[in-house]
Structures are given as C-alpha cells and as structure tokens.
Amino acid sequence: MKAYRLRSTWLGLLAAGLMAACAAPPEWSREEPQAVSATTVGEPTMLPLLGYLQRLQRMSTQELVRERNALTSAGQAPSTQVRLAMLLGQPRGPTDTVRALAILEGVLKSAEPAAAGLHPLARVLASQYSERLRLEMQNEKLAQQLKESQRRSNELQEKLEALADIERTLPARPIIGDNPPGVPR
Numbered sequence: 001m002k003a004y005r006l007r008s009t010w011l012g013l014l015a016a017g018l019m020a021a022c023a024a025p026p027e028w029s030r031e032e033p034q035a036v037s038a039t040t041v042g043e044p045t046m047l048p049l050l051g052y053l054q055r056l057q058r059m060s061t062q063e064l065v066r067e068r069n070a071l072t073s074a075g076q077a078p079s080t081q082v083r084l085a086m087l088l089g090q091p092r093g094p095t096d097t098v099r100a101l102a103i104l105e106g107v108l109k110s111a112e113p114a115a116a117g118l119h120p121l122a123r124v125l126a127s128q129y130s131e132r133l134r135l136e137m138q139n140e141k142l143a144q145q146l147k148e149s150q151r152r153s154n155e156l157q158e159k160l161e162a163l164a165d166i167e168r169t170l171p172a173r174p175i176i177g178d179n180p181p182g183v184p185r
Contacts, residue, residue: 045117053086078115097129
C-alpha cells in the first residue's frame with residue numbers, strides 16, 4: 001500500500017511538472033530576435049564568393065592557372081584576397097595551402113569594413129585549410145611508417161629465406177625412436 005502511494009505521488013508530481021513546462025514558453029522565445037550586424041555577416045559580399053568557390057570546383061587545371069595569374073595581379077582588396085585563398089586551397093589546381101592560410105590570416109587581422117564582413121567566411125576557410133594541412137602531415141607520417149614497416153618486412157623475409165637455405169643444406173637427421181632397418185629392438 002505504501003509503495004502504491006509513493007508511486008502515485010511521483011506520477012502526480014511528474015504530471016504537474018510536465019503541465020507546467022508546457023504552459024510557460026521558454027525564456028528565450030519571449031525575447032525579440034537580435035538583428036545580425038552587417039559587419040558580422042556580409043551576405044551581399046559572401047554570396048558571390050560562395051558562388052565563386054563553386055565555379056572554382058568546376059574549372060579545369062588550365063583555367064585555375066589562368067585565374068591564379070589574374071587574381072595575383074588584381075590587387076589587395078579583401079574580397080580579392082579571399083578569392084585568391086580559395087583558389088590556392090583548391091586540391092585540383094596549383095595548391096599552396098600555406099600561402100592561402102597566410103592570406104586568410106591577413107584578411108582576419110584587417111580592420112577594414114570590407115574585410116570585417118568577410119571574417120566568418122575567412123575563419124571557416126582557414127579552419128578547413130588548417131585541418132587539411134594537419135591531415136596531410138599525418139598522411140606523410142603514416143606513409144613513412146608504412147615504408148619503414150615494408151623495409152623491415154623485406155629484411156625479415158630475406159633472413160627467413162636464408163635460414164631456409166641453410167636448413168636445406170643440412171644432412172637429414174634420423175628420427176629418435178625409429179630403428180634403422182635390420183636392427184633388432
């Protein structure tokens with residue numbers, strides 16, 4: 001009987017708590033949404049850059065080289081620098097991820113209003129390029145370990161073959177417990 005009362009009390013408290021939670025909307029929904037400032041997210045500037053990134057992915061290697069030459073001589077505007085960093089980060093073209101990161105760091109450190117609107121995009125690209133560099137270094141390290149492992153494996157195989165050659169040159173030994181033919185036990 002006592003367990004029944006305890007269970008019904010808990011169920012009642014649970015039901016009351018659920019009803020109270022449903023009745024009052026959460027605190028965050030009562031607030032007006034805050035406007036995002038243009039200096040934080042420069043959609044009019046970033047949307048063309050995202051379209052440019054998609055075009056880069058469809059370009060041939062020769063087109064990427066021509067585009068790199070054009071952007072290198074285009075000037076130092078923040079949007080041009082981000083375009084150049086995007087181009088340098090393309091894995092199919094003349095990749096220079098370290099230089100792309102340096103360019104993005106320059107855009108991120110810039111206090112120009114045009115650069116400030118590009119900071120979110122520059123941060124995302126810098127993060128991706130940093131991760132790519134880290135993975136490339138890890139890949140190189142693993143490739144070196146694989147080469148070393150294969151070298152050791154080849155050395156062990158050669159030693160094993162040398163031991164097999166030595167074993168083949170040894171005279172056959174009689175098996176203990178077997179009597180030679182014609183010898184009584």
